[in-house]
Amino acid sequence: MEMGVPFAVLKSFDALPDVGHDIDLLVGRNLRDVRSMILKRFNCSAVTLTFCDRQAGKFSTFVQGFHSDLELYTRFSQLGEEYVP
Numbered sequence: 001m002e003m004g005v006p007f008a009v010l011k012s013f014d015a016l017p018d019v020g021h022d023i024d025l026l027v028g029r030n031l032r033d034v035r036s037m038i039l040k041r042f043n044c045s046a047v048t049l050t051f052c053d054r055q056a057g058k059f060s061t062f063v064q065g066f067h068s069d070l071e072l073y074t075r076f077s078q079l080g081e082e083y084v085p
Helices: 028-041 051-055
Strands: 008-010 023-026 059-062 069-073
Touching: 028 059, 028 069
Parallel strands: 023 069
Antiparallel strands: 008 023, 059 069
């Protein structure tokens, strides 16, 4: 699906072999626009976030008919995770 805004897919491998179940998208400054578009287009609602998630600028939702949650980020913000160069 064409979103009309730039984004990158994020995936951390801190719990291999489990690669998680969610879809993380880095949308930068476009968070508000992408959030509105997803809520309207997929008829879903936002998930209540933890304090840390709110501080990281995260948005999360479950899209009907899809088994994974969709998370949007304004910046790299996986707090406490290790990065492999």
